[in-house]
Amino acid sequence: MDIRRADQIANTLEQLVFSGEFQDGERLDELKLAEQFHVSRTPIREALQVLVSSGMAEQIPRRGVFIRQPGPVELMEMFETMAELEAACGRLAATRMSDKDLASLVNANDRCQQAIQDTDHDRYYTENETFHQIIYRGAANTFLASQALQLQNRLRAYRRIQLRFRGRMNQSMEEHSQILCALTDGDADVAAQTLRGHVAVQGEKFHQLIASLNR
Amino acid sequence: MDIRRADQIANTLEQLVFSGEFQDGERLDELKLAEQFHVSRTPIREALQVLVSSGMAEQIPRRGVFIRQPGPVELMEMFETMAELEAACGRLAATRMSDKDLASLVNANDRCQQAIQDTDHDRYYTENETFHQIIYRGAANTFLASQALQLQNRLRAYRRIQLRFRGRMNQSMEEHSQILCALTDGDADVAAQTLRGHVAVQGEKFHQLIASLNR
């Protein structure tokens, strides 16, 4: 795994931020963290730089680094961007995926279906992630794929929540088969359009959720 | 400006990498750089982290950080991704740009035209960048816009080169007016399609260029 302590700490901190351990705007105290991790400030500072560069925290010179939990507006923007990135992957994947790629996509989709039948939400989520990742790779563009993976990682927690909507998982599966058809047909436009919709609706569901919570 | 020396150094190093000062795979020697910038290793190390997180260098634990100049394949991937990002911006901007935004877009386009008449390549390039940035902002999605800006920044040097193709600037202007029409009409699909093409052709021109150099 990681040999540098700083990288390990960066990963741990990332997890902590995702799990909502820190409030939005909270300052990450170097000394306190150094004490908690039993290291000096040096590796802590390097770990904080990682958080900053991934957009999870903000650095204000001579003030410190403050964690930045995305608000509703930014989350919607991120979902919208994810929708467009996935659409792009689908567009390219439609003409570039091999039969073998398509077979593994069908396979992943089957495992999603199986997870629903077992009402195993967690497994559905991970299998669903695999399904999407196969499409990223299918675009045969490692740069685009890494961008998609990065954003998928940042949205993971929020994508997960919206699956709790009644009937959402079955609707999601319906969309999956449309996507599968378009990719099998090699129809770039339809693949892009269905994928865009599939992800965009997640953002909308999420929006509904937080709107209902604020009432 | 920047108060932290480390950030200044990061910017300077970024410029140096863009200007081709470093070979692909070259190791960035902390001690040598510290000497050159008249600082200790500490701010140098922080600056190197910035390069790594932006993808311009790679870090191998306990070995050092090595600069990574994108090769032809990765460059094409980046152009393709840029095309899709701009298409996404165009799609959203088509329904979201205000009349004022459109007016400033027309204005930027006029200044592009003017630069061509003055055969001022450099000014054409900066005005063209402004034209595109207005569309990023027009998408009314700060997250997407920042992604687009970031990639635009990384591709700057390469986008510039392909403008040297005979007739490319006039062709580019022709594409601009198509884009302008689509955005004015509020036609999301056409806006996306024309922008995608406009950027993709840049990648292809660039590809032609390096292919001809390798002969």
Add this chain to the structure above:
DNA sequence: CGCAAGATTTTTGTATACAATAATATTGAC
């Protein structure tokens, strides 16, 4: 009591010190 000027404490940013690992050079056996 409010608040501004100055003193004190925290905290960041950079320099230096040191330990551990990787790279390189040296030596010796064959």
Add this chain to the structure above:
DNA sequence: GTCAATATTATTGTATACAAAAATCTTGCG
């Protein structure tokens, strides 16, 4: 002379030290 084992040097990663800036507290004036 070649190669492996060891010794030496270089380089990274972390700890600590210190200076400068920011935040906080104190004090004195109105």
